[in-house]
Amino acid sequence: MITAIVSIQVEPSRIPEVAAAVVDLPGISRVWSVTGDVDLIAVAEVRRHEDLAEVIADRLSKVEGILDTTTNIAFKTYSSQDLDVAFDLGNDS
Template identity: 30%
Template sequence: MATAIVLLKIDHNKVTGTAEKLLEIPDITEVYSISGRYDLLVMIKCDQIDKIESIVTDQLLKTDGIVDSETMFAFRSYDKREGGRAISVD
């Protein structure tokens, strides 16, 4: 499964509303309010990596309140529930 992590800077008056709106987008599985340079961390998981590009550019980044973003792709997951073994995310 293709996985992307998107870090977002949000207009500080719109953090909660933006987070709630992002959860309405299919394939966005989690949204976290975080500390640091960014305000929200968004997890996208879907069957095809090409679909992530469409989700990010055509839907996510058009959401009101987003000021800046950084997108990262996950290559491998290390899950404690899997005994620390590496799990492919492709």
């Protein structure tokens, strides 16, 4: 599974509508409204890179109200459980 985190800048008055439209797109699993440099963050999960291009370039970027996007592809996922196990390795105390 390929996971991408998409930072999205939106016309300020359209944030709720854009978030609702983005989360309904096939391939998008979650959308958060956030503070900071961007307005929304979306998580795309697809099987192939070609699918990611379709989700981002062909669907998401065409949602009315989106001004700009930046996409980051995840290499590896870390969870608190993964980190707890990693720090316990070799710890005999």
